[in-house]
Amino acid sequence: MIVRAGVFYDGSLDTPGRNVDLVIEGTNVTAIRAASGDADVTVACVTPGLVNAHVHLEMSGEADSMGAMALSTQNQRLLRAVENARNSLHAGVTTVRDVGCSGAIAQDVRDAIVAGRIPGPRMRAAGAVLCMTGGHGWFLGREIDGPWDARKAVREQMRAGADCIKMIATGGVLTRGAVPGNAQLTPVELEAGIVEAHRHGLRVASHAIGTLGIKNALRAGVDSIEHGHMLDDEALDLLKSTGAYLVPTLTAPTCILEHLEDGTQPQFVLDKARVVNESMLVSIRRAFEAGVKIAGGSDAGTPFNFHDNYAYEVELMHSLLGMTSQQALHAATAVAAELIDLHRGTLAAGEPADLLLLDADIATDLATLRAPRGVIKAGERVR
Numbered sequence: 001m002i003v004r005a006g007v008f009y010d011g012s013l014d015t016p017g018r019n020v021d022l023v024i025e026g027t028n029v030t031a032i033r034a035a036s037g038d039a040d041v042t043v044a045c046v047t048p049g050l051v052n053a054h055v056h057l058e059m060s061g062e063a064d065s066m067g068a069m070a071l072s073t074q075n076q077r078l079l080r081a082v083e084n085a086r087n088s089l090h091a092g093v094t095t096v097r098d099v100g101c102s103g104a105i106a107q108d109v110r111d112a113i114v115a116g117r118i119p120g121p122r123m124r125a126a127g128a129v130l131c132m133t134g135g136h137g138w139f140l141g142r143e144i145d146g147p148w149d150a151r152k153a154v155r156e157q158m159r160a161g162a163d164c165i166k167m168i169a170t171g172g173v174l175t176r177g178a179v180p181g182n183a184q185l186t187p188v189e190l191e192a193g194i195v196e197a198h199r200h201g202l203r204v205a206s207h208a209i210g211t212l213g214i215k216n217a218l219r220a221g222v223d224s225i226e227h228g229h230m231l232d233d234e235a236l237d238l239l240k241s242t243g244a245y246l247v248p249t250l251t252a253p254t255c256i257l258e259h260l261e262d263g264t265q266p267q268f269v270l271d272k273a274r275v276v277n278e279s280m281l282v283s284i285r286r287a288f289e290a291g292v293k294i295a296g297g298s299d300a301g302t303p304f305n306f307h308d309n310y311a312y313e314v315e316l317m318h319s320l321l322g323m324t325s326q327q328a329l330h331a332a333t334a335v336a337a338e339l340i341d342l343h344r345g346t347l348a349a350g351e352p353a354d355l356l357l358l359d360a361d362i363a364t365d366l367a368t369l370r371a372p373r374g375v376i377k378a379g380e381r382v383r
């Protein structure tokens with residue numbers, strides 16, 4: 001298949017190509033060259049498929065996430081995860097990392113996608129989050145107390161097929177009683193879990209909103225800070241010196257606050273989202289300006305944050321952080337892919353043929369990402 005692009009973004013920060021042919025054979029791109037001869041498809045713009053480094057497939061953007069978890073069965077949540085995997089893919093998200101599910105839903109969905117039984121993106125799955133007893137996410141997580149329990153919980157996730165690990169370093173917005181600014185898992189618990197995961201080649205993501213928890217996780221050797229909404233100078237320095245990624249999930253508080261007046265969300269969620277949002281805007285912008293590695297991830301599944309709306313996170317990185325459209329695309333493709341570590345997230349000879357066919361150049365019309373004309377995953381047109 002030959003795809004001809006008026007403008008071509010390969011996912012890097014290099015100058016975009018003009019009038020380019022992508023040659024796809026089987027599941028991979030085999031050549032990228034100047035347009036000539038016949039093409040099978042001609043579109044205004046081509047980008048790599050989007051990579052969402054922070055999703056929860058079994059959550060569907062319900063207004064009351066905790067209530068929805070409490071009132072649903074495991075089977076119902078599995079069905080939602082299947083539906084959300086398909087919706088992500090059709091919206092142009094060709095790779096995701098699920099950073100917290102109940103049971104082993106995300107691993108099961110990942111395996112069904114790999115086996116070709118259901119449509120969906122390429123996936124990594126953390127399994128259940130590791131949190132302190134009663135801490136953020138306890139209702140779907142594995143509660144741990146003490147370093148050996150942390151190691152055991154990592155081993156349990158591995159046994160259940162997890163290929164990355166998620167640890168909860170601070171409180172969070174959606175759990176009643178968990179204060180986002182407060183540290184939760186202790187430094188020894190974080191370090192024990194991270195050392196154990198790294199010993200087996202698994203990367204560790206840490207949910208961390210408050211400043212102390214962010215630093216605890218970074219000093220313990222974590223690979224990515226999820227949210228990172230309360231950064232001070234020292235936390236920024238640690239992000240830089242450790243080389244950890246920051247996954248800002250700008251969509252999550254933004255969507256909660258866009259629906260402030262609905263009367264559908266618990267009051268404690270609104271109150272916490274307001275506080276987090278204020279520091280988020282300053283913190284993440286400073287991180288970007290300081291050159292921290294920012295990987296795209298939206299926390300899809302949280303209130304009104306739908307799996308087919310990852311393009312919104314790209315738009316927010318552009319509008320709130322001051323990234324150019326190409327920088328935002330880079331964060332949501334190559335950088336996120338580097339963190340997930342399944343492929344490079346760029347379009348080049350030898351790379352997987354995961355790409356979007358778009359009606360306009362993202363430099364002048366970033367919203368074109370919301371409705372791709374076509375989505376190709378592994379050389380196959382899935383939409």
Ligand SMILES: [Zn+2]
Pocket residue numbers: 054055056099100299
């Ligand atoms: Zn999350």
